[in-house]
Amino acid sequence: METDCTHPTDCTSDGASAGPVPLPAGTRLLHIGPHKTGTTSIQGALFAAKEKLPAYGVAYPAQSRHPMQAVLAACSRTGMIGDTAPTERHWTRLVDQVHATGRSTAVISSEFFADAPDDATAGRIVEQLGGEPVRVLVTLRPLVRIMPSQWQQYVQNGLRMGYEDWLEHMLRKAPYEKPNPSFWRRHRHDRLVERWVRVVGADRVTVVVVDDRDRGGLMRAFEGLLGLPANLLQPVPDTANRSLTLAETEMLRSLNKEFRGNGLPDELYSLLVRNGAVMHMKNTCSPTSQDVRISTPDWAVRAAAGIGAEMAGRIAATGVRVIGDPALLSALPEPAGQEPGEARIAPEVAAQALYGALAAVASAPGRGTARAVHQTSSRELVRVLGRRCVERLRRH
Numbered sequence: 001m002e003t004d005c006t007h008p009t010d011c012t013s014d015g016a017s018a019g020p021v022p023l024p025a026g027t028r029l030l031h032i033g034p035h036k037t038g039t040t041s042i043q044g045a046l047f048a049a050k051e052k053l054p055a056y057g058v059a060y061p062a063q064s065r066h067p068m069q070a071v072l073a074a075c076s077r078t079g080m081i082g083d084t085a086p087t088e089r090h091w092t093r094l095v096d097q098v099h100a101t102g103r104s105t106a107v108i109s110s111e112f113f114a115d116a117p118d119d120a121t122a123g124r125i126v127e128q129l130g131g132e133p134v135r136v137l138v139t140l141r142p143l144v145r146i147m148p149s150q151w152q153q154y155v156q157n158g159l160r161m162g163y164e165d166w167l168e169h170m171l172r173k174a175p176y177e178k179p180n181p182s183f184w185r186r187h188r189h190d191r192l193v194e195r196w197v198r199v200v201g202a203d204r205v206t207v208v209v210v211d212d213r214d215r216g217g218l219m220r221a222f223e224g225l226l227g228l229p230a231n232l233l234q235p236v237p238d239t240a241n242r243s244l245t246l247a248e249t250e251m252l253r254s255l256n257k258e259f260r261g262n263g264l265p266d267e268l269y270s271l272l273v274r275n276g277a278v279m280h281m282k283n284t285c286s287p288t289s290q291d292v293r294i295s296t297p298d299w300a301v302r303a304a305a306g307i308g309a310e311m312a313g314r315i316a317a318t319g320v321r322v323i324g325d326p327a328l329l330s331a332l333p334e335p336a337g338q339e340p341g342e343a344r345i346a347p348e349v350a351a352q353a354l355y356g357a358l359a360a361v362a363s364a365p366g367r368g369t370a371r372a373v374h375q376t377s378s379r380e381l382v383r384v385l386g387r388r389c390v391e392r393l394r395r396h
Contacts, residue, residue, distance in 0.1 A: 020221060020224025020225055020323060021224075022224065022225060022226065022227035023105060023135055023225050023226065023227075024105075024133075025057055025103065025104075025105060026103045026104070026105060026133050027105045027106075027133055027134075027135050028098060028105075028106050028108065028129045028130045028133045028134045028135070029105065029106065029107045029108070029135050029137055029225070029226070030108050030113065030125075030126070030129065030134055030135065030136050030137065031107065031108065031109035031110070031113075031137045031139070032110070032111070032113035032114050032116075032136060032137070032138055032192075032196065033110065033111025033112070033113060033114045033138075033139065033186070034111050034114035034138075034139075034140075034186040034187060034189070034192060035111040035114065035146075035150060035153070035186055035187075036111075036141065036145075036146045036149045036150055036153070037111070037139040037140055037141045037146070037210055038139055038141070038210050038218045039066075039109065039110070039111040039139065040065075040066070040238060040241045041218065041219075041235050041236075041238075042109060042139075042218060042219070042222060042233075043065045043066045043109050043110075044065055044235065044236035044238055045219060045222075045233040045234055045235055045236060046060045046107055046109065046222075046233065047060060047062070047064070047065040047236075048234070048236050049232055049233055049234075052232060053228075054104065056226070056227060056228050056229070056232075057103075057104050057105055057227070058104060058105045058106075058107065058226050058227070058228065059101040059104040059105070059106045059107070060106075060107050061094070061097035061098045061100065061101050061106050061108070062094065062097065062108075063097075066109070066110060067090075067094050067108075067110060068086075068110060068112060069086040069087075069090040070086070070090040070091045070093065070094035070110075071091070071094075071110040071112040071113055072086040072090075072112055073086040073087055073088050073089075073090045073091040074091040074113075074116075074121075074124075074125050074128075075112060075113065075115050075116045075117065075121060075125075076117060076121065077112060077115055080157055080270065080274065081157050081158045081266050081269055081270060081274070082265070082266035082267045082268065082269045082270025082271070082274070083270050094108070095128050095129060098129055098130070099130070105226060105227075107226070108129065111186075113125070114185070114186045114192055115182060115185060115186065116195075119195060119198055119199055122195060122196060122199045123199045126199055126200055134200060134204065135200075135204050135205070135206065136196045136199075136200055136204060136205045136206070137205075137206050137207075137208065137225070138189070138192065138193055138196070138205065138206070138207045138208070139207075139208045139210055139218065140189050140207060140208070140209050140210065140329060141209075141210045141212065141328075142304070142305075142308055142328055142329050142330070142331060142333075143187060143189075143304040143305075143307055143308050143311075143329070144296060144300075144301050144304040144305060144308070144332075144333055145212065145333070146187055147167065147170070147296060147300070147304060148163065148243075148293075148294035148295075148296055149243050149294075150183060150186075150187070151163050151166050151167075151249075151294065152243055152244045152249045152294060153243075154166075154179075154180050154183075155244070155249050155252055155253050155256065156244070156252065156274060156278055157274065158256050158259075158260070158269060159179065159180070159253070159256065160253055160256045160257050160260060161179055161253075162253070163249075163294060163296075164297060164300075166179070166180075167296070167297070167300045170183055170184070171300055171303045171304075188307075188311070189311045189315065189329070190310070190311040190312075190313075190314035190315050193205060193207060193314075193315050193318055193320060194314070194318060197318050197320060202318050202319040202320045203319075203321075205318075205320040205321070206225070206320065206321040206322075206323065207315060207320055207321065207322045207323065207324075208221050208322075208323045208324055209322065209323065209324030209325055209326055209328050209329065210324065210328075211324060211325065211328060215235075217324070219231075219233040219234070219235070221323050221324070225323075242282055242286075242287070243294075244278075244282070245287050245291040245292060245293060245294075245343070246291075246292045246293060246294050246295075246343040247291065247292060247343040247344055247345040247346075247349075248281065248345065248349065249294065250343055250345075251345050251350065251353070252273070252277075252278060255273065255277075256273075259273065271360050271361075271364060272357045272360050272361070273357065275360060276356045276357040276358075276359065276360025276361075277353040277354065277356040277357040277360075278353070278356070279356060280352055280353065280355060280356025280357075280359060280360075281349060281352045281353040281356055284352045285346075285348065285349045285352050292342070292343040292344075301332065301333065302332075305330045305331070305332050306330070308329040308330035308331075309329070309330035311329060312326040312327065312329045312330060
């Protein structure tokens with residue numbers, strides 16, 4: 001499929017380009033992700049601009065950056081491992097907030113909409129959000145860029161399988177559903193688009209192809225669709241959402257093996273590992289140029305590019321509106337230029353991870369503070385943890 005759309009502009013089926021056409025006033029823009037396509041960046045920017053949006057007839061009806069619990073409930077999904085299960089109440093509250101926006105254009109964004117299990121669920125979501133005014137927005141990145149990021153995210157939720165073994169299962173071992181059946185539901189992007197086209201029709205689905213070379217392109221695409229002035233949406237730093245390095249991921253994967261091997265409860269994993277050790281490590285330790293990144297082997301890169309080309313062709317055949325360059329979905333990344341070194345965890349990174357787990361105990365609900373670990377100073381956490389330890393010693 002030939003196209004000259006190298007910037008966030010509308011592409012017609014013959015490859016011509018034009019500026020983004022704003023959506024009709026009163027639209028319910030349902031941004032369904034999927035994961036690892038810039039969703040966190042967009043959600044952060046929209047939430048940060050929440051007070052400015054109404055001046056332009058736009059609303060972001062959510063009490064937090066990402067209404068994850070509400071969307072998990074709508075898609076009949078359980079929460080992250082060990083987390084409290086979402087309820088229908090979460091979804092009903094978000095629906096009410098959307099309806100309260102009246103004639104404003106409302107943006108509802110969550111990558112977990114891509115996990116809707118079937119057409120009926122997707123149809124119910126659309127109907128409850130307003131039916132006809134709903135427009136579906138899908139943001140896409142090349143599969144080869146998504147795979148390493150998605151693998152380490154799965155490891156953060158308990159996966160114990162190594163990257164190359166995981167790639168073998170996802171790309172070479174039919175039916176390609178183990179150990180993570182959600183991967184292809186999210187990232188077989190042509191089928192994802194086709195699923196939502198069956199629900200709302202091709203004329204109400206827009207695909208934005210993210211160009212990683214243009215850091216502001218995704219923001220500008222959203223501004224164009226929403227009729228917002230240029231540069232109103234700005235990225236918000238979010239260290240908690242950064243990807244792990246290879247060494248960090250391998251350390252966590254080893255911990256997952258020990259955790260599962262000893263039969264510890266999921267609730268403990270949520271508290272101590274994901275929301276304790278990992279969260280604190282990501283917030284206090286920034287990757288450096290010396291850190292080894294997750295590298296995808298050549299055979300998997302070629303396989304992903306081939307799938308990307310097939311997906312781009314099928315998406316074009318649906319007749320949906322496309323913003324950006326679909327050829328990017330099958331583009332091969334430039335060579336890294338150097339051989340990756342040995343992945344070694346720095347002592348200070350390991351120390352911060354251990355501290356995060358200890359601090360999570362001190363700051364757990366009902367133990368003296370309701371704030372998250374990364375929102376509490378180290379000095380205060382040490383003081384709380386010390387007090388708890390003294391109290392326990394006295395009891396014994």
